[in-house]
Amino acid sequence: MIQVILTGFWLGLVFNAAPGPIFTESLRRGVRGGFRPAFAVQVGSLVGDAAWAILGLAGAAALLTQPQLHIPITLAGCLVLTFLGAQGVYAAVRPPEAEEIQASGASSSPLRGPLVAGALMSLASVWNVAYWGGAGGAVGGALGETAPLNSLLVFFAAFMASSLIWCFVCAWFIAGLRRAASLRWTRIIEGGAGASLVVMAALLAVQAFR
Template identity: 40%
Template sequence: MFALFFTALFLGFIFNAAPGAVFAETIRQGIRGGFKGALAVQIGSLVGDALWAVLGLTGVGLLLQWDLLRLPIGLAGVLYLLWLAGDAWQEANKEFSIKLAPTNTYSKKALRSGILLSITNPQNIAYWAALGSAMGAIGVSDPTVSHNLIFFTGFMVASFLWSFVCAGLVTQVFQRSQRDWTRLTYRACAIAFLLLAFSSLRNLWSSYVAPQDSVQPPAIHSEP
């Protein structure tokens, strides 16, 4: 059981530390909202992580059929990334002072962004669909409810701890930057969102459209 917990803990840190849309949004919101803004994005992403973890560990994903589920979620994720790219670019062009907001405006917006980015990330589906091999590697070939609960607990503990670590790092590195550097960071985030959107769209195209185009009709042999 301890091996299972620490395996989930390790995989949780790897999963959350991988750079992606959530990290870019953490930087963007952390510049304006400080530690609370950055943390709100990370905490919001835990909602989506927990959702996909429950679906993956309980086997509900198999009942929903992965291919049918990934397409609409992937398209929603692409649209949201494109919206974030445009929003970040517009924010970079505005005149603003780098001061923390006295209200919870940025925290609420950051929390909502974290939730949507995590829920609409099709990579979460693939990640949890492949976790059976991770359990099998440590001798859990037929996981029970207790195994799933331990794995889920380890993963969420890692995700929760990483939320504070990431928010703290982002605040220390980016929030104290000068105005020109902040604008450049916002534009970099916008480009990152745009590239991630195109990458997701390309993956969807190769998964659903390209295989159908590559199917050749059977050859028709004429009678001699």
């Protein structure tokens, strides 16, 4: 059982620490707002992580790799990334007066909430589908296809525990970067992160139609 715990914990760290859209969005929001928005994006992403992990452990995620479902999921992810990326680019180049107006007004879109943004990005992530639904996925390779239910539950708990720890580590790192960055570099990082999300969306769209 110790091996199952260590396997789930290690795979959770590898899965979450890999650079990707979630980290990019956490960086975009955290370099502007600090620890709390970066942490909220990371915690929100755990919703999708948990959903895909449960499907993977239940053996159902492989069905989502079929083109009939895989392509719509990919396109939904592209839309989310494009919207958030464009939002980041705009936030980096808009004048200070526009920032004050937005800060004083209510948010008009649920995607502007970091918690919701993280959840939507994770749920619509094609990388999650590939990770949990691929042939001979990580869970099957680590536990075997006939693993008992208690081993799967322990694996899931260890995976989610390491994912939650990474939320704190990632947000702490981004908050430190924010304290060290000047206003100019804050805008550069924010705009670069937004542009990166748009590029990721474009690459995903190209792959979806190949």
